[in-house]
Amino acid sequence: MLNDDQLLRYSRQxxxxxxxxxxxxxxxAARVLMIGAGGLGCPAGLYLAGAGIGELVIVDADTVESSNLHRQIAYREADVGQPKATALAATLQRLNNEVRIVPHQLRADEQWLATRVRDFTLVLDCCDNFATRQAINAACHAAGVPVVSGAAIRLQAQLVTFDFRRDDSPCYHCLYGDGDGPDTLCSESGILGPVVGTVGTMQALLAIRLLTGHAVDGTLHLFDAATLQWRQMALRKDPACPLCGATD
Ligand SMILES: [Zn+2]
Structure with missing residues (x-):
């Protein structure tokens, strides 16, 4: 039941x-786990807290660096040196005191994810490396929890939702297999702030759509920031996928 303050606060949505x-x-009523409090997690967290998400758990092992400030829009110069998880939590709590926000300064590994993911309504994959994405994918698939995954590098970005509440959902492994070589990192390849911000914002949008009962399919959305073009690719479950193909 919404009170008068909430009816006013959320009136536009x-x-x-x-x-x-x-x-x-x-x-x-939703509990959202966000892995990564960087260029994707900052805008995604701001929009979800603003929208009135019930609980947001933020996981990130890193501290804020000055080279993050051009794109990680929740941070200010005074946050440099502070843990990202707690700095983002503090900002989001100032934005919306009604949201339960829990920061964890740790790296979400396979074991942590396997025990924790089942507690959540949705996971936002806002991380920056392939190993963590694979671990999130495996844990979410095992727990039947949907995941909205975003990534951006240079002028390219992508976005995909895997709704593991459905047996026919493809997974991250169907798309990328075991990967092909080392991660491409923003620290080495470069990134423009609005590119990663666009994808983090879209992750929040997909999360809100999914959490409010709208079907979000496993379409891969690819964004080219040089032309402002989005491309869509329909994904299908790979019957030979070692993660999701054998058990269903
Ligand atoms: Zn798969």
Whole structure:
């Protein structure tokens, strides 16, 4: 039940017929795990906290560096040297005191994810490396928890949702297999702030859509920041996938 303050606060999204009171209550009941508090996690976290998500758990092992400030928009110069998880949590708590925000300064490894992911309604993959993406994928698939995954490097970005509540959902391994070589890192290859910001914002959008009962399919969305073009690729489950193909 929304009180008068909440009806006013969330009025602009409540006006949308496809959102309405039921959407707000669904968001308030949602528990979201966000892995990564960098260029993707900052905008995603800001929009989800602003929208009135029930609980947001933020996991990131790193501290804020000055080279992060051009794209990791929740941080200020005074945050340099502070853990990202707690700095982002503090900012989001100032934005919306009603959200339960829990920061963890740690690297989400396979074991941590395997024990924790089942507690959540949705996982946001905002990390920056292939090994963690694979671990998130495996844990979410095993627990039947949907994951919205974003990535960006140079002028290219991508976005995909795997809804593991559905048996026919493809997975990250169907798409990329075991990978092909070392990670491409922003620290080596470069990134423009608005490129990663675009994808983090879209992750928040997909999260809100999914959490409010709208179907989000496993389409791979590819963004080219040089031309502003989005391309879509329909993904299908790989029957030979060692992760999701054998058991279903
Ligand atoms: Zn798969």
């Amino acid at each position: 409540l006006l949308l017929p496809e959102f309405d009171i039921a959407g707000q209550e669904a968001l308030a």
